[in-house]
Amino acid sequence: MVLVWLILILFLGGILAWLADRTRLADPRWIAIATILIDLLVLISFSLSSSSVTIAGQEWWATLDLPWIPRFGIHFILAMDGLAFLMLLLTLFLGLIAVLSSWTEIKKSSGFFHFNLLWTLAGVAGVFTALDLFLFFFFWEVMLIPMYFIIAVWGHENRTYAAIKFFIFTQASGLLMLLAMVALVYFNYQQSGQLSFSYFDLLGANLSGAPVFWLMLGFFIAFVVKLPGVPLHTWLPDAHTQAPTAGSVILAGILLKTGAYGLIRFCVPLFPEESVIFAPTAMTLGVISIIYGALVAFAQTDIKRLIAYTSISHMGFVLLGVYAFNSQGYQGAVMTMLAHGMTSAALFAFAGSVQQRIHTRDMREMGGFWGSAPKMGAIVMFFSIAALGMPGLANFIGEFLVLLGAFKANSWITVVAALGLILAPIYSLVVIQRIFHGKPLVPRDISDFSSREVLMMGMMMLITIGLGLYPQPVMETVGLVLQMGVS
């Protein structure tokens, strides 16, 4: 039941925040903070006390299985393992960061904003725990709608275009996935006589004679749109740039991870043989994302667009790691997801705070900020260095492991991917150079980070350092979800 509560608390907190704003009884920001903290508490206390069950050769900390729509063999199945736990932890932590980063930015209908924010988190929590394909799709879409509202209502100048583009990309690819799910279930039904959307029933499905490769592709496209991988990435720079700060933080920190999670949890284990055949293509797409994202990022003048393109580059490493099919690649991919969650969230929060202060995201109008805002400069310096893969910080562990794993699988592709490590310092340092050094086009002072901002950045710095110095707990927690699919 604790799994239901994890999701339900967020849904209820969202409604409460909205009501509180309409009745002016309480500040929705505090309600949001309280909701997320309670949820975090539930999650952590549960993780300390849990005992594991083994289903389908894999350890689960908790499962819940209730009949939902018996007509289609659809069950309400929630389950949590190490991977899901880490993703939930990341989700809730970044949810907290998102609320803090928009503390003063959202002036209009704060209640409705936090309602959407908490519902997005609830949808994401559902995605990370749902193990019925139908339920997974259900949450996959549920997290989309509030995110759409966050961009469309509180976004910047070109928000309508960005929001609709974001929605259509995700929804259309989602329909492909739904079609693939339904077809998978029916082919399995023809073979086994059992109509079921349960992940556990479909894992060992015998699909002889079915166009399995096409079904795999349906899942793959939906997840790569979300990841995003080149060439299905074009929604991302627009959505990230136009979203309000909290929206960018959640998009980059959490929503992109649902794509990677989908690949690890569903696409590869459900279609192991097809995935092996497809791996060179997927890895090539990963490498193209790494190089292309880095090069395009360098050419940007809009700071949020720049960070958005670096996300494409970093998520390319995840794609590479997942399709390397070995434990290093897999652990590296998960590590990169966590590390990128921290750095991208921090950098987007920074970009948001700059825009709030000087009302532009154009780096050509910035410069010399270090003098007036040294705390901001030092903190951004830290995250830029983390993003470029400095040893000792989390991102290095992730990308190093990915490259290690990928080299075993396909050495030539990995050699090209390693070029990304050269390009990353270029775009990372260029941010520091353009914003904090030199003389600005328009001379202006910028107020430094407030203590609220220092607090949230500090938390993310601690985690980045912690994961970088002692990554072992993460490695042990994630287990080997991917391995069993391959073997």
Next chain:
Amino acid sequence: MSAEQLTALLPIIAITATAVLVMLLSAFVSNHRLINMLSLLGIVVTFLTLLLVVNVAPVQVTPLLLIDRFALFYGGLILLSGAVVVMLSRDYFLDSENTRVRAAEYYILLLVAILGAMVLVSASHFGAFFIGLELLGVSLYVLVAYLAPSIGGRIISLEAGVKYLILSGVASALLLFGIALIYAEFGTLTFTELGERWRSAEALNGLFAAAGIGLTLSGVAFKLSLVPFHMWTPDVYEGAPAPATAFIATVSKGAIFAFLLRFFTTTGAFENQMIGLALALVAIASMLGGNLLALLQTNVKRLLAYSSIAHIGYLMVAFLAGATGYVGLPVVGEAVGFYLVAYFITTLGAFGVVSALSNMHGARDLDQLDDYTGLFWRSPWLATVLTAMLLSLAGIPLTAGFIGKFYIFTAGAEGLLWWLLAALILGSAIGLYYYLRWIVVIFKQPQEQGNQMPVALPLSVNMSIVLTLLALALIGLGVYPPPLIDLLQSI
């Protein structure tokens, strides 16, 4: 006629009696509210008689009507929708006593149209089919043109009515000719007998048979506004008073689709390859054409008109799955039934909001996209309901529309109709754009609006109840559909 048959006819008798009562009452009283209440009461009583009849069904009443659970289910759906339309009309025609518009005839026509729809879904014979269709159609011509200029109404309403009259008349003529040709070839008009003759080999290859079926289907496709027989739809939707538009979009189309389902499952006509192919092409054209044309609209009634064309196209996918032989007919019945229920709720909700914001006294209904700018900030509840309805039309989870679309996906995948499903996905992706564009307008922040806004009407209790119930049904079926699925499986 036996007592059992008479019992089976109770719903049809009850709704007819209501129409007569309202007519008699309106000769003496012109109180709009009283007439409205009486109509609503009559519909509710008729709905209750359905529950009596469930125990005796199925009953064949003369060769014309078959009152079975199918007829009762769709009859119930029609009556509930009729009740919603009557409640929507209450506020729309408020204070009509002070104008030259007489609301009484409106309700009489509405009740007769409901009668026609109920006959249509019970028909087991082409004779009953045509009677039902014309009862429905003739009432609709007048309902569409109800606010004609001669009584101080709108020119656009008259135009729509005349257009519908002429085009629908042509379609009826085609239908009659088609039916005549079928009779000439096979010598019978009852569906079961036709089915027996069509199942024999080469029965449909004769010229008369092919032409007859082709003409009949064209007539039906016109009434369903499938591409390329859709030209009348946007004009009629735009011109008709908003509650009447809701009625046309739901009851009229739903009843005809239910008839089509019964006709094809009884006769097995779609097992014929040529018919199947023609219907598949019409379905693809409707899904893509409807959605593409909707992109261009700035009038929400026209937008919903084109979107309804696409939705009937989606329904055709489930319908055609039955023709493949891979999918059982009960599954097709379920898929179509669920989708229609979801579509009814959604369409009534969307037009309900349009009705709530409009009334007969205005020079037009509140149907421009710009009229909805910032609706959320002025009237949050109306906006929330409308948003939920639009998301359901787009097939987003948490709403009944998603489960309906999921049903169609499963039917289509089971029938291996990949091309039709590809068109469905493409159509849905296009459709998202115009639904989202409307939602964006609804949520636009108030300070950005340049033009002067018409102030939102205060929402009456009556309207709040209707819209809240529709929204609850929408979400309820979207989150927990098993009750409706069980009901559909029992048909």
